[in-house]
Amino acid sequence: MSSLTTILRGNIRQYGMIIALAAIVILFQFTTDGVLLKPLNVSNLVVQNAHILILAIGMVIVIVARHIDLSVGSVAAFVGAVGAILMTKHDVPWFLAVILCLALGALIGAWHGFWVAYVGIPAFIVTLASMLLFRGLTLVVLEGATVGSLPQGFKDIGNGFLPEIGPDTDLHNLTLLLGVLVVALLVFFDFRKRAASKRYNFEVLPFGLFVLKQVVLGAVILEFSYLLADARGLPIVGLILFALIGIYTFIMSRTVFGRHVYAIGGNVDAATMSGVNTKRVDFLVMTNMGLLAGLAGLVTTARLTAANPKAGVNFELDAIAASFIGGAAVTGGVGTVIGAIIGGLVMGVLNNGMSLNSIGIDWQQAIKGLVLLAAVAFDVWNKKRTAGTGGAGETEPTPPPPDELVEEMAHLEAEPPGVR
Amino acid sequence: MAQPILEMRSITKRFPGVLALSDVNLAVARGEIHAICGENGAGKSTLMKVLSGVHPHGTYEGEIVYEGQPVEFTNIRQSEAAGIVIIHQELALIPDLSIAENIFLGNETATRGVINWDEANSRAIELMARVGLRENPLTAVKNLGIGKQQLVEIAKALSKEVKLLILDEPTAALNDEDSNHLLDLLKGLQGKGITSIMISHKLNEIARISDSITILRDGKTIETLDVTAGGVDEDRIIRGMVGRSLEHRFPDHTPQIGDVLLEVRDWSVMHPMDHNRVVIDRASLSVRRGEIVGIAGLMGAGRTELARSVFGRSYGSKHHGTITLGGKELRLKSVHDAIKAGIAYVSEDRKGLGLNLLDDVKTSISSAGLDRLRKGLTVDEREEVLVAERYRRSFGIKAPTVTTGVRQLSGGNQQKVVLGKWLYTEPQLLILDEPTRGIDVGAKFEIYGIIQTLAREGKGVLVISSELPELLGLCDRIYTLAEGVITHEFKRGDATQESLMRYMTADAR
Numbered sequence: 001m002s003s004l005t006t007i008l009r010g011n012i013r014q015y016g017m018i019i020a021l022a023a024i025v026i027l028f029q030f031t032t033d034g035v036l037l038k039p040l041n042v043s044n045l046v047v048q049n050a051h052i053l054i055l056a057i058g059m060v061i062v063i064v065a066r067h068i069d070l071s072v073g074s075v076a077a078f079v080g081a082v083g084a085i086l087m088t089k090h091d092v093p094w095f096l097a098v099i100l101c102l103a104l105g106a107l108i109g110a111w112h113g114f115w116v117a118y119v120g121i122p123a124f125i126v127t128l129a130s131m132l133l134f135r136g137l138t139l140v141v142l143e144g145a146t147v148g149s150l151p152q153g154f155k156d157i158g159n160g161f162l163p164e165i166g167p168d169t170d171l172h173n174l175t176l177l178l179g180v181l182v183v184a185l186l187v188f189f190d191f192r193k194r195a196a197s198k199r200y201n202f203e204v205l206p207f208g209l210f211v212l213k214q215v216v217l218g219a220v221i222l223e224f225s226y227l228l229a230d231a232r233g234l235p236i237v238g239l240i241l242f243a244l245i246g247i248y249t250f251i252m253s254r255t256v257f258g259r260h261v262y263a264i265g266g267n268v269d270a271a272t273m274s275g276v277n278t279k280r281v282d283f284l285v286m287t288n289m290g291l292l293a294g295l296a297g298l299v300t301t302a303r304l305t306a307a308n309p310k311a312g313v314n315f316e317l318d319a320i321a322a323s324f325i326g327g328a329a330v331t332g333g334v335g336t337v338i339g340a341i342i343g344g345l346v347m348g349v350l351n352n353g354m355s356l357n358s359i360g361i362d363w364q365q366a367i368k369g370l371v372l373l374a375a376v377a378f379d380v381w382n383k384k385r386t387a388g389t390g391g392a393g394e395t396e397p398t399p400p401p402p403d404e405l406v407e408e409m410a411h412l413e414a415e416p417p418g419v420r
Numbered sequence: 421m422a423q424p425i426l427e428m429r430s431i432t433k434r435f436p437g438v439l440a441l442s443d444v445n446l447a448v449a450r451g452e453i454h455a456i457c458g459e460n461g462a463g464k465s466t467l468m469k470v471l472s473g474v475h476p477h478g479t480y481e482g483e484i485v486y487e488g489q490p491v492e493f494t495n496i497r498q499s500e501a502a503g504i505v506i507i508h509q510e511l512a513l514i515p516d517l518s519i520a521e522n523i524f525l526g527n528e529t530a531t532r533g534v535i536n537w538d539e540a541n542s543r544a545i546e547l548m549a550r551v552g553l554r555e556n557p558l559t560a561v562k563n564l565g566i567g568k569q570q571l572v573e574i575a576k577a578l579s580k581e582v583k584l585l586i587l588d589e590p591t592a593a594l595n596d597e598d599s600n601h602l603l604d605l606l607k608g609l610q611g612k613g614i615t616s617i618m619i620s621h622k623l624n625e626i627a628r629i630s631d632s633i634t635i636l637r638d639g640k641t642i643e644t645l646d647v648t649a650g651g652v653d654e655d656r657i658i659r660g661m662v663g664r665s666l667e668h669r670f671p672d673h674t675p676q677i678g679d680v681l682l683e684v685r686d687w688s689v690m691h692p693m694d695h696n697r698v699v700i701d702r703a704s705l706s707v708r709r710g711e712i713v714g715i716a717g718l719m720g721a722g723r724t725e726l727a728r729s730v731f732g733r734s735y736g737s738k739h740h741g742t743i744t745l746g747g748k749e750l751r752l753k754s755v756h757d758a759i760k761a762g763i764a765y766v767s768e769d770r771k772g773l774g775l776n777l778l779d780d781v782k783t784s785i786s787s788a789g790l791d792r793l794r795k796g797l798t799v800d801e802r803e804e805v806l807v808a809e810r811y812r813r814s815f816g817i818k819a820p821t822v823t824t825g826v827r828q829l830s831g832g833n834q835q836k837v838v839l840g841k842w843l844y845t846e847p848q849l850l851i852l853d854e855p856t857r858g859i860d861v862g863a864k865f866e867i868y869g870i871i872q873t874l875a876r877e878g879k880g881v882l883v884i885s886s887e888l889p890e891l892l893g894l895c896d897r898i899y900t901l902a903e904g905v906i907t908h909e910f911k912r913g914d915a916t917q918e919s920l921m922r923y924m925t926a927d928a929r
Contacts, residue, residue, distance in 0.1 A: 200805050202823050254798040256790045263787060266776035273734060273765070273773045274788040274841075275756040333778045 016378065017326060017342045024346060028353030035356050036349075039231035042224070047159070047303065049348035050237040051076070051296040053341055055319035056326070057248050058292035060340035063323050064252075064265045065285045066332025067116060067123035071108075071130035073315035075290060076297030077307075078134040079105050083298055084147040084307035087154060094154035102294050108134070109290015113283035123286065131316070139309050148306035157240075158302030161233040171226070172233030179225025182242075183218045190214065237299055244292075248337045261285060266333030321368070322347055325375040346371065424485075425450040425584060425615050426471075431482035433466055433475060433639075440466045441480070441639045448584070453606060453616045455626040457657055458636035459718075459886060464619045467636070468586055472506045473499040486584075503583030507573045509592060515562035519553075520544035522561050523576045547575040551605055567598030574605065585609070586617045591625060592720050603629050621718045623654040623925050635660035654925070655918075662888060662917035669865060670893040673872040677896065678709035680747075681880040682849050687741035689729040695737050699725045701904045702741070707849060707880035712871065714891035715884045716920045717901035723884045724768055726901065727851045731765035732758030746848060759788060764847035766838055768854035768884070774838045775826050782808035782822040784837050789844040811840035816866060832863025839870060849880045856890065868894060888917045902926050 028036045035041055055072050062069050083101040086092040092100070108130070115126040166173040190210075197204045205213065228234050252258040260281045263271040272278050296315065301307045326343025328335030347368060354364045426448040433441040441463045448454045456464050469475045471484065473493030484491050486502060493499040496506075513522050520541050529540045544557040553571040561569060570590060577585055587606075591599040603625060606616050620626050626633060633645040633652065642660050645652050683706045691697035700722050707713045717723045728735035730743060732755040743750045745761055752758045758765070767773035775784055785808045786793055793800045793807075808822040815836040819829055826837055835855065842850065852871065856864045871894065875881055885891050891898050898910045900923035908923040 196802070200809070200821070202821055250798075254801075256794055256799055259783070259787070259790055259799060262778075263776055266778040267772075269773050270776050271787075273755060273767060275732075275754075275759040275845075277754070277756060333776065 017339065017346065017375070020375075021342055021346050021349065024349050024353065028349065028356065032353065032356040036353055037227065039227045041352070041356075042227040043231040043235065045348060045352055046228070046238045046241075047235050048352070049344065050235070050241050051299045051303075052315065052318045052322065052348065053241055053344045054244060054292055054296045054299065055315055056322040056340040056344040057244055057337055058289040059316075059319040060323040060326065060328050060335045060337060061248070061252065061261060061285055062123070062289050063320070063328045063330075064332060064335045065261050065282060066265045066268070067282070067285065068320065069112070069123060069127045069286070069289045069293075070316050071112070071127040071134060072289065072293040072296070072319060073312035073317075074131045074134035074138065075105065075108050075293040075312075076300060076315055077138045077309070077312035078141065079108075079294040079297035080301035080311055081138045081141045081147070081307040081309075083154075084150060084301055085141055087150055088147055094151045098154070098157075098298060101298055102291060105294015105297070106287055106291040109287040109293070110283070112290060113286035116286055117279040117282035138311075142307060142309050144309060146306050146308040150302070150305060155302050155305050156236060158237055158299050158304070160236045162236065162239065164233065172229035172231075175225050175229040175234040178234060179222055179229075182225075183221050186221070187214050187218065237303070240295075240299070245337060245341060252337055257281070257284070262333055264332075318344075318347060321372045325372060327379070329379075330376075343375075423450055424448060425487060427485040428467070428471065429483045429485070431467065431470055431480055431484075433463075433470055433480040439639055441470070444482075444636065444639065444641045446634055446641065447644070448615060448617060449632070451610060451613055451615055452631040453610055453618060453629055455630035455633045456617060456619045456636060457621075457623070457626065457633055457661055459661055459888070462636040462661075463639040464636055465588060466639075468506055468588065468617070468619065471499070472496055472504060472586070500580050503581055504586065505577040505580055505582040505584070506586040507570075507577060507588065507590065509589040511566075511569055511573055513561045513569055513572060516560055518558045518560055519548065519555060519564075519572055519575075520557035522572055523547060523557075523579050525576070527580060543579070544575070547578050548572075550578055551575045552601070565598070567594050567601065570594065570598070570602060571605070574609075582614060584615045584617065586619075588619045589621065589720070590618065591620065591622055599625065621720075621925060623657050624927070626657065627652060627654055633657060637661060655922075658918055658921045658925070662921050671865065671869045671872055673875070675712070675896050676710045676876060676878075678711075678878060680706055681709045681711075681745065682707040682882070683742075683744040684730060685742045685744075687726070687729070687743070688739070689725060689736035690738040692735065692737050699736060699904050700729060703901075703904070703906045705899055705906060705909075707882055709848075709878045709880055710875050711896050712875050712881045712883060712894055714895035714898040715882065715901055716888060716891055716898055716924055717884075718924050719886070721901045721924065722904040723901055724853055725904075727765060727853055727882070727884060730758075731755065731763055731851060734758075734765075759845050759847075762846070762848035763851065764788075764842035764845055764849070765851045766835075766842055766853060766855060768857060770831070770834055770838060770857075774841075775834060777827040778825075780823045780825050781812065781817065781819050781829075781837055784826050785811055785822075785840045785844060788841050789846075792844065792846075807844060808840070811836075811843070815840060815870065830863075832859040832867070835859055835863070835867060836870075839867070843874070847879065849882065850874060851882045851884070853884045854886065855883065856885070856887070864890075888920050891915075891920070892917065900924050900926075 086097040322344035326339030428446040431444045476494040477492035635642040689700040732752045
């Protein structure tokens with residue numbers, strides 16, 4: 001039992017946000033008489049929030065690297081505007097326009113990265129300047145008007161759904177299939193990870209709880225895919241989003257680059273003295289944010305079927321709020337992609353639920369503000385409470401590793417240097 | 421002895437795992453200049469922090485009697501109100517504010533929160549005259565030289581009606597002319613009834629100016645010398661400072677010294693901001709394979725600066741000279757280059773430069789050697805665990821598993837983690853900067869053992885330490901460093917604490 005409390009305590013922010021999300025969903029499910037989780041509404045939730053979640057992925061990485069990007073709303077608007085102009089005024093094929101626009105987003109991100117990493121201007125200033133700059137340039141490009149009549153292929157990015165395959169079952173087969181596949185993969189990887197952790201004698205969830213976690217997680221994902229399949233199937237933008245979540249979770253948790261991002265966020269001086277090229281990491285993090293801002297701009301333009309000078313206003317604030325609600329630390333070094341997604345979903349469900357309850361946009365804003373403050377306050381309070389409990393293992397001798405590990409170490413090809 | 425203005429009786433101060441002060445006594449007579457001497461870590465600064473309330477009453481044992489009354493300061497404001505002002509080595513001035521603004525910072529001449537600038541400036545001119553500073557009080561402090569900034573600090577102290585002025589290494593950053601001016605000023609203030617306590621490493625200055633000297637060693641009072649009675653010279657002070665019993669124990673070790681590994685020649689480094697200030701002046705040194713070489717120097721001598729400038733130019737500007745490793749001349753431009761070339765640097769600042777305290781043991785150990793764990797796109801996490809587990813076991817790192825957060829470990833165990841981190845980069849040369857600072861005796865012994873093992877494996881080890889017995893017990897050769905200049909080279913057996921200290925305090929330039 002003690003191990004359970006330590007595990008919970010260590011991840012209280014993540015679990016807390018999942019519980020908060022579940023509570024909000026249940027609350028609105030009641031107050032809206034079940035409309036919240038109607039298939040069509042769930043489908044809308046995905047389509048309407050995808051752009052913020054895409055931005056939140058980039059933003060949490062920027063925040064982990066101890067920076068911020070205030071420009072993403074303006075950059076999204078600008079890239080969307082350029083895309084619309086390319087497709088309508090210059091007859092560029094839509095897929096080529098998409099590629100050019102993504103490159104443009106990355107280029108803008110690189111521009112930020114240059115000033116932040118190599119000149120040393122705080123990202124707050126650089127991206128504040130870009131927030132103004134690209135809002136202005138959006139107006140210039142669009143000449144102040146809304147540009148519509150975009151090709152259907154492009155609009156599908158924002159509004160389309162995966163094609164139907166297989167026999168007619170009243171449900172969207174491909175969506176269900178993907179749902180089952182995702183559950184199978186998650187359970188497989190989690191089992192493998194648990195087995196490895198056990199072998200290394202690391203703390204793991206008790207088996208009963210572990211199974212419960214798999215069952216709950218699997219049920220949620222299957223129910224989610226069922227609801228989508230009952231509506232119109234998985235939106236294309238949903239597929240893009242889930243792919244990005246997978247890719248960026250992998251980058252941040254498994255690659256050398258991800259390690260370097262956490263290292264410079266945790267202690268930039270120690271990272272420098274460990275040989276990390278901190279400038280390059282900063283540069284790439286900002287560049288990546290530009291790329292994702294460009295993508296979010298395309299998605300928004302496609303969903304609204306037009307580029308409009310006012311698009312993307314306040315996107316940056318939603319993305320930043322999602323990151324912090326999802327557990328990122330203002331001081332850097334802490335935060336996960338999944339956390340930011342959960343934070344973004346909390347905001348998205350709040351918006352949607354309050355709208356269904358006909359709460360006006362005025363109160364929606366106010367309540368979201370308080371939720372952000374409460375989430376971070378909870379984190380600060382929790383940190384203070386657990387601070388000073390250090391010294392674990394101080395009095396205990398070094399425990400031996402379990403036998404399996406000893407055996408494995410014996411097979412380790414070369415001794416690490418300096419080991420006696 | 422005249423009536424004492426200050427008596428500190430049986431002061432004992434503990435930090436977690438370290439006894440910083442043990443039964444320290446200090447008596448300062450009214451109107452004298454009292455010097456406090458001791459090696460780095462002897463407890464001088466801690467004692468002054470106890471006096472000024474930085475370590476508040478209740479966090480230490482013992483009694484402070486000031487002006488005949490027992491006092492219990494709980495913060496600096498209270499001690500300053502009583503007329504005790506401390507001037508730290510790192511000046512606490514705000515560069516962009518004017519002289520007058522700095523003098524009255526926190527002590528503004530204001531009525532109902534509104535500052536009367538005319539009065540402030542005219543009082544500033546008065547105070548500046550008392551310290552011999554002829555400048556416009558509206559001049560920004562950043563436009564003054566370091567010597568004049570020191571005077572501003574003293575003027576600031578005078579504005580607080582100081583009775584007891586404490587100066588921590590006041591002349592460390594000053595040139596001869598400014599130092600002399602400052603020492604004359606202290607003499608002048610003494611004539612006006614101000615008592616001074618001065619912490620300094622510059623023994624010639626102490627012998628010249630002070631009336632009495634209290635020597636601290638390992639957190640204990642050793643003796644108080646009466647300079648006015650005569651017979652106190654630099655050698656006498658050194659004897660008091662270093663006469664330490666060799667309580668350190670070292671594991672048995674037979675050196676097996678090979679050919680030259682590192683050769684640094686005429687290495688000069690300028691200050692990173694001030695490109696004209698020489699920090700390291702034409703230093704030359706060598707380390708052989710299997711050899712443990714020490715660098716002895718006092719705080720501010722440029723030890724860390726020398727090490728970091730060699731380690732991929734991570735300190736300083738306008739580097740000059742050559743570095744050869746294993747017969748090949750190196751042109752290192754970054755820390756990454758240095759690591760690739762086979763150099764590792766274990767910083768003295770464990771928490772600032774050595775560790776990311778958010779990490780656990782395994783990610784800390786792999787953090788400098790991630791290149792070795794690269795498997796395709798990913799970090800080989802299985803290998804990472806095995807490597808970390810190896811170091812945990814081999815070094816006896818007291819952590820339940822390698823997923824324990826490093827923040828939770830004691831200083832000694834954190835240091836072992838840092839050592840593991842650097843060994844995993846497979847260095848040929850290890851530079852260890854204060855490898856046992858803030859570590860208990862047991863862990864020290866273990867770390868000495870690790871260092872000796874590395875030497876036996878044929879690596880070159882360069883150890884920087886403030887603890888002379890540590891260098892004498894560990895090193896095959898010792899260089900002394902003073903004011904950025906290598907002043908002497910000792911072979912094992914030739915050096916004593918006295919002879920090292922003599923070259924460490926030598927006037928090098």
